[in-house]
Amino acid sequence: MTDEVLIKVSHLQKSFNGGRNVLEDISIDIRRGEKIVIIGPSGCGKSTFLRCLNMLETPTGGSITFEGTVLTDPKTDLDKARQKMGMVFQHFNLFPHLTIMQNLTLAPVTLNLKSEEEARQIALNLLKRVGLEDKADKYPSTCSGGQKQRIAIVRSLAMNPDVMLFDEPTSALDPEMVGEVLNVMKDLAKAGMTMAVVTHEMGFAREVADRILFIHGGVIEEEGTPEDIFDHPKSPRLQQFLKAIL
């Protein structure tokens, strides 16, 4: 982890269609190389927070700055910024009409960042890294959930992002497939990737996180190292939450 702030979130606020604030007031600096894990009860706004980071949801207040670019400024070219922010979804969202190889090369080639040949080479190396090079010319429908999620991760990596956002990447998986996906994420963490991960996998959080955010009532109720959060929780709400899930 470096001291350079990669993503600066200040006083982030979000409501849907004029309803109550899902996110009340959230401020946090994410440093390059840092691994943040976000936890909290269902419906507390973890996904909303993560999706605000790459502006899939438009915040109703506050600002988000990524690598010096103010994403919340309406004049910002979001497409450009998103090229450097990978996102992995609970339900994979692979493109079913394309082969695995085409899933990986679509964005780099369409955006003219790589030639078809370069993109294929990079994709092949990435697929090797997760042990799925034999799937290159198959369609997503032929893959298991765990394989799909590993492919979704390397699809994002094919854009060579500076940060990876994960929204419950293992929640839709059969238990026996959770491990293979977490292992890919752990390797990525070791390689120095900046990561923001929403997950219920507390073992992963403890092992990988530099910092854990506990969101409740639209604010960061408590934050700290895994030891702080799991071994010495201060907020009664966090204590209650941990008791319920552990």
Added chain:
Amino acid sequence: MFQSIYDTMIAGQRYVLIFQGLGVTLLIAICAIIIGTILGCILALMKISDNRLLRGIGTVYTTVLRGLPLATQLMIFYFVVFAPLHLPKLLVAILAYGLNSGAYCTEIFRAGIQGVDIGQTEAGRSLGLSKRQTLFKIILPQAVKAVLPTYTSEFIVLIKETSVASFIAVMDMTKAGDMIRNATYNAWIPLLTCAIIYLILTLGLTKIFDIFEKRMARSDR
């Protein structure tokens, strides 16, 4: 039996009328589906756009053209809308069916586009693709596959509906059958002939489209 078929259909080369009518029927249906498809693509994109005016135009168009009976529309187009232009009946029929089919195609395409999982758009956008790139590279290819069955059945509906064209005295196949009935006082031979030809057309096309769709589905494996 054979004598009466001969007398009604073959004598005086009346079967030629049926074939001419069939030609007109197919001409209207094919031209209309082409116009309807182009119109449907444009209006569907308007209906999913962020621009309220474009969306409004699309909604008014589809609501009105799908809300009126086809025969009424046909007469409105012939006696009112296109009347000052003095266009040939056949052309008016083609335009009217095309404009009408455009409204149905719009709804078919819009439903197809919006039926694609929102996660697909989110995945595309999160990779840095623009709205347009996401639409053309990710959403539309999936939508096309999804709408194929309803789209092909729209074409079959269109073939059957061309029989209404006789309301403005276009010589389609139904009209041809009717004329033979008038000339020969035999109703069931000419009308049965028409019915059989319609059935061959609709069943045959259904079968062909089925095979085509199965081919498309297989490319997913």
